[in-house]
Amino acid sequence: MRRFVAAAIFMGLAVPAAADTLSDAVAADTPYLVALYKHLHANPEVSFQEVETSARMAAELKKAGFTVTTGVGKTGVVAMLKNGDGPVVMLRADMDALPVTEETGLPYASKKTIQLEGGGSSGVMHACGHDIHMSSMIGTARHLAATKGEWAGTLIVIMQPAEERGGGARDMLADGLYERFPKPAHVIGLHDSATLPTGTLGISDGFVMANVDSVDIEVKGKGGHGAYPHTTKDPVVLASRIVGTLQTLISRELDPQTPAVVTVGAFNAGTKHNIISDAAHLQLTVRSYSDETRQFLIDGIKRIVRGEAIAAGMPEDLMPVVIVADEFTPATYNTPAQTMTIKAAFTERFGEDKVKPYRPEMGGEDFSRYHRADKSIESTLFRIGAVKQSTYDAAGGDPTKLPSLHSSKFAPDPEPTIRTGVEAMVTAARSVLGKR
Structure with missing residues (x-):
């Protein structure tokens, strides 16, 4: 019965309003999303060269029922779904990979190479997990589009280029993100974590990145x-x-x-x-x-x-x-009101033991620019654990014994990471969208 309910959502069939279908629906969609993840992982593209990636993201979002605009900020994608009166909520994922030669040994490992600007060549790899971000966001978009009867407002999903260079958010904003499309009242992003086990989330308010x-x-x-x-x-x-x-x-x-x-x-x-x-x-x-x-x-x-x-x-x-350098990345600030609302929603759904403090760090994320461009916009970036539980346990939870983000050996555990990512992002979005 639970499998039928999950499938019914994606087929657009009526589902009893009282049923909590999120986990089942996400589980039903996970094989598709993992296949998408493996494709993206094997075919990475570096900053401002995300041509095939953005085309695939645009196609996925159109298929989900969004109105899609491409070429925003060079290779950025903006997808919009209007669903009655309610707040404008923007969800963001980044698309670019890194000039890193992959050493994970995975069957779907990247074999792509690139010529470097300063000479020589390098492998290309999603060593920061942006393939996880995109797959989770497509799952989120598919689910929210299929359950429009449960929320109200305008949903904007953006697939952003060039986070690794710090120029993607800047260029999308300069290309009229807040003028050509409805300006959001809420912005939410996710980032995988190389130090948290799968099934866990990290979230805190205030400054979280530098x-x-x-x-x-x-x-x-x-x-x-x-x-x-x-x-x-x-x-x-x-x-x-x-x-x-x-x-x-x-x-x-x-x-x-x-x-x-x-x-x-x-x-x-x-x-x-x-x-x-x-x-x-x-x-x-x-x-x-x-x-x-x-x-x-x-x-x-x-x-x-x-x-x-x-x-x-x-x-x-x-x-x-x-x-x-001009390509400066501003500090990421999680606005307290929205972040605490999302944290409470996470705690209710996943349990207090699965929701960890997001320890502020000195890494950078240009997600920060969406709030910085207009500080009336509520903003939250949260973490999803990506480390296989057995790997985390073998390391005793010591992050120095785990491959870090940007490592040639970083390999998220795809299925539970994406499943948690979709469920968390849907929960976060629904916590600030209007209710029906």
């Missing part, structure tokens, strides 16, 4: 022979001083209770043992929560770089150049 800036420092010098350093201005020595002093921004200038990170991820200089080069190049990632802390760190980097150059006796024409 501002992310990429900063390049071009350190200039006067090159020469390594045997005669007194005739040169050594950029390697200057860059080394800069690296050391940058650490004091966090350890000596910032309140110890203010989260922040300044990491020098790359230090490149020179060509040979006995040559003092003309330049050195530093690449930094800078992370914070508040706009004030972000500006403090950027200003501090510029001050330290110039100060160390002056101390090294660099003339004005050899002063280092600090370049802050």
Whole structure:
């Protein structure tokens, strides 16, 4: 009987209003969604190149009954379903993969490769689980479209490009997301977790992910022979001083209770043992929560770089150049009212033991821009556990013993992860949509 009820929903048949059909309906749709997931996993596309992916997402959403617009923010997809009077609710999933060569050994592992902008090639992989996000979102859209008699309002589903570059949300907004389509009162997104077991959810209000800036420092010098350093201005020595002093921004200038990170991820200089080069190049990632802390760190980097150059006796024409990349990712803020409403709905459906605090972290997510563009919009990003229970148990729950997001070995457990993702996203959407 329960299988008949689940199938009836997707066939558009009447179902008694009192029946709780969500779990059964999602279970009935899971084989389709897992097959979709495996297809997406085997055919990843990197940022702003999600051509085949966006076409498949558009086709799936049209088939579910949505009005679909493609090419929003280059390769973004916007799907809309109007269903009477009620709030406008936007659900978001991201589509892009990473230039990572997959090492999971899965039968559906990606074998795709790409030519890198700086030269060379790399494999391509959904190492951050965006294939899970898309599959879960298609399941959510299919279910909500099939149960229109249970909710009221306007549902907007967006499939966003280029989250990994921090430019997808920005470009969709710049392309008129809030002008060409109804502006949402509520925005909800999900992200898989490489540290939570399947069947569990992570959710908290306030800041949950960080501002992310990429900063390049071009350190200039006067090159020469390594045997005669007194005739040169050594950029390697200057860059080394800069690296050391940058650490004091966090350890000596910032309140110890203010989260922040300044990491020098790359230090490149020179060509040979006995040559003092003309330049050195530093690449930094800078992370914070508040706009004030972000500006403090950027200003501090510029001050330290110039100060160390002056101390090294660099003339004005050899002063280092600090370049802050345009593709900045703002901090993700979960608005308290909506987030606590969704958390209560999760707790009621899944049980308190399955709903965990979403521990704030220094990773970045451009989902943040949808609230930042208009702070009257309620916003929530939650986590779904993606780690196979036996794998989680074998690691003793220690995240350092599990493959992380962006790892070539990261492999979600598809069926329970997608099932939880759909059930959670439907629950979240219904908690803010109007009732019939």
